[in-house]
Amino acid sequence: MLNTMSTSAHPRPGSRTRGRPRDPELRERILDAAATLAMTAGIELGFERIAQEAGASRTTLYRWWDSPQELLLDAMLERTRWSLDHDSEGTAAARLRAQVIDAVEILSAPDTGRPLRALAAGALTNEKVRASFIEHWLEPRRAVAARILEDGMITGEFRQDLDVEAVIDALFSPIYHRLLLTRMPLGRSFGETLWNLVEPGLSPS
Amino acid sequence: MLNTMSTSAHPRPGSRTRGRPRDPELRERILDAAATLAMTAGIELGFERIAQEAGASRTTLYRWWDSPQELLLDAMLERTRWSLDHDSEGTAAARLRAQVIDAVEILSAPDTGRPLRALAAGALTNEKVRASFIEHWLEPRRAVAARILEDGMITGEFRQDLDVEAVIDALFSPIYHRLLLTRMPLGRSFGETLWNLVEPGLSPS
DNA sequence: CATTATCTGTACGCTCTGTTCACTATTTAT
DNA sequence: ATAAATAGTGAACAGAGCGTACAGATAATG
Structure with a gap:
């Protein structure tokens, strides 16, 4: 159900309409x-x-x-489609770890990180921007992680009483926090540290 | 070295000066x-x-x-001095857990949470605001947690190779993330969940 | 050709910003 | 007392951006 057009623009219901086509x-x-x-x-x-x-x-x-900001969100979504691709091979832990490290690297790249700051600033200022940002940026990425977590819970690799949303928060919000507020070093090694820190809480006792 | 006056206002070096005093x-x-x-x-x-x-x-x-926003920061700092008080009794784990839960409760209260959103919005928009926000809001609170973590590492209650900053990020940034962006439920139970999730990563293997 | 829709360019009123200026008020120093 | 220094008020101004409106040119379909 990929929305190839923009998020906020008026949708184009029929494929062909009358008047001058958009450029x-x-x-x-x-x-x-x-x-x-x-x-x-x-x-x-x-x-x-x-x-x-x-x-x-x-x-x-x-x-x-x-x-x-909604315009910028459209731009960012088109330029980072690839970042939603992820391997479905390997253990759930390995896949989740890879997603954390991917996230750090995507957000530490200036051509993604800086615009994302502007986007987040808009999200804090404007309710509509916030809703779009969550729906089109955060949610799809959280869904990927949620899927992996649920897989791992079913196979018994992870404990079964995990609060999926909380785990996602613990793994990914530190990255946004560093990008947006503290600007502390945001590199691959931080992703690894973060993973190593949270991972013990995922395993069955 | 408590700065009892404002953060951004011109400091008053001497106790008494000439002209009309500030109201x-x-x-x-x-x-x-x-x-x-x-x-x-x-x-x-x-x-x-x-x-x-x-x-x-x-x-x-x-x-x-x-x-x-710097004005608002002054207002918030004066109105939440109490939130920096913390027990120094009990295990490091108990004290850190208490700080996490305090943080959730402070930020979920509308008269703190909402202004903090405005503050964070300012921090994302204005470099000076960001610097002040980090220096006067985030840092003092991180310092409290850092102190507890270092205590626990010395006594052997926590593992000694912890990345203190990363632990603080994992424990507290999810709270800000929910407050600022996702607005998912932010209550005492979230604090407990978060703690339970990260705590296993702190104990010596 | 008529219709429909996109794109351009201009213009206008609005709000907020940041700054200046003249003025009043209140304190200390001489 | 009087001068000097600082705080607060109120008015004014130019400038930037916003949101909207309108007239006209452009490009597609029926």
Whole structure:
């Protein structure tokens, strides 16, 4: 059920409609502009700047997105689809560990981490952005981890009374915390440390 | 070295100086206004609104604070001094567990949690706010936990190769994550679950 | 050609920001 | 007393961004 179009834009029900079709090139330029601005400049994301950077009319942006952050979310989602792929081979522990380390590496890369900060800032400021961010960014990633955890619980690799949501929080929220707030070192070794710390709590007594 | 005055306001070196002394009542009204607005209204904190709510001149706010969020931070720091008190009795594990549960309860209370959201939003948007937030809010609380962890490592209650910062991240960042982003249930029982999950990773093998 | 929808460009009112200025108020130093 | 210094008020101003509206050009379908 991949939503290949945007999250906030008006959906296009039929495949072909009357009027002038949307210019996909323009859309790309706009998403690129947002991603670029969010990576280089700071958090000061606005329709004004994005439109200028993309060489598009501000009116067009208002037409398709409700806020610059929802626009940026679309950009990020398209640019990180690959990050949802994951092996289904190996033990549940190995797969979960790999996901933690993937997450650290994705978020520590500047071209993902910096825009994600802007996105999170929007999520804290704007309810709609928060909802979209959770639904389209956080939830799909949590679902992957949840799936692995449930697998492990069924096979007996993990204890059966785990609070899946809490485990996911313990494993992944430290990464966001470092990215967004403390900016403490965020590298592969932190992912490993984190995993080693939480893993003992997953095994059956 | 408690800074009894504000974080961002110009420090007062000598106890007595020349000119008209600052009106402490006015300062309180301003801090109250910020705390109230941050709790009731949304994140839309601004000098304009705060000044109006406090019945003060906007110029006065600009005089003492660089941003509405630094003002709010001052308000929050004064209103939560008590939360840094902690027992020094009992095992390190018991004390750390108590701090986790305290944290959940403080942050789940609307009159602390909501302003903290506004504060965090500011921290993501403004570098100065972020630095102040870390220095005056996060760090002192992390220091308490770090102290307990080091105690436990010395007495052998915890393993000696713990990464203190990572442990603190695992224990506390899920709380902020729920408060700020997912808004999943944040109650005492979540604190207990979290503790039970991470605690096995602390004990010597 | 008529219709429908996209995109552009301009313009306007709005709110908040950050700063300046003149003025009043209250304290200490001489 | 009077001067100097600092706090607070209130008004004004330019500037940025927002959100919206409108007129017109462009490009597809029926």
